[in-house]
Amino acid sequence: MKVTRDLIREYYGITTGETTAYHYMNTGFIKLAEENSPQVDKTAFVGDTNSSATIVGYENKWTFEAQNISGNTVVDDLVEIAREQKTGTDCERTLISVDMAAAAVSGAYPARKCSIVVEATPPTGDPKAITKVTGTLHQNGDIILGTFNPTTSTWTAA
Numbered sequence: 001m002k003v004t005r006d007l008i009r010e011y012y013g014i015t016t017g018e019t020t021a022y023h024y025m026n027t028g029f030i031k032l033a034e035e036n037s038p039q040v041d042k043t044a045f046v047g048d049t050n051s052s053a054t055i056v057g058y059e060n061k062w063t064f065e066a067q068n069i070s071g072n073t074v075v076d077d078l079v080e081i082a083r084e085q086k087t088g089t090d091c092e093r094t095l096i097s098v099d100m101a102a103a104a105v106s107g108a109y110p111a112r113k114c115s116i117v118v119e120a121t122p123p124t125g126d127p128k129a130i131t132k133v134t135g136t137l138h139q140n141g142d143i144i145l146g147t148f149n150p151t152t153s154t155w156t157a158a
Contacts, residue, residue, distance in 0.1 A: 007101040010062065011148065012074045013094030020094055022153045023074045030132075031065040034097070060114070060139035062095070068123040068131040078133050082120040091118045095137060096155060098148045108147035113155055115140040 010032060011022040025032055037059040044051040069075050081091055098111040120135035146157040 028069040062137040108149040111148035
């Protein structure tokens, strides 16, 4: 089966108090691309001609481009972070990446969850065009494997 982009879904989590509400990143988003950027350590031992490599970590991120659609919860949050020049924990959110191409169990699909730090630019664009918001969602710490039910917005860690 060929996996199309609509089968890889990202849900943006905004926490208020003890509750996190997850919002599907779809309407308005023109680009949402994951880049896992493996960190490679290369070592050449004294008796070897060539170096040996090992993956020591990742600097994962999702670059995005979205139309500035007022009333879209995710876009409004990104615009607020950019325009108010928020820093520190005010820029931290949660991201869940869901593999909808995999088989669901009781409506839940395999997923990865992580904390993210939002880097966003204020809306820009030509005078007669819809303005756009761009930026990067930087993974903050390790991913957690689990499942996500898009109907109930329920995350379950593995």
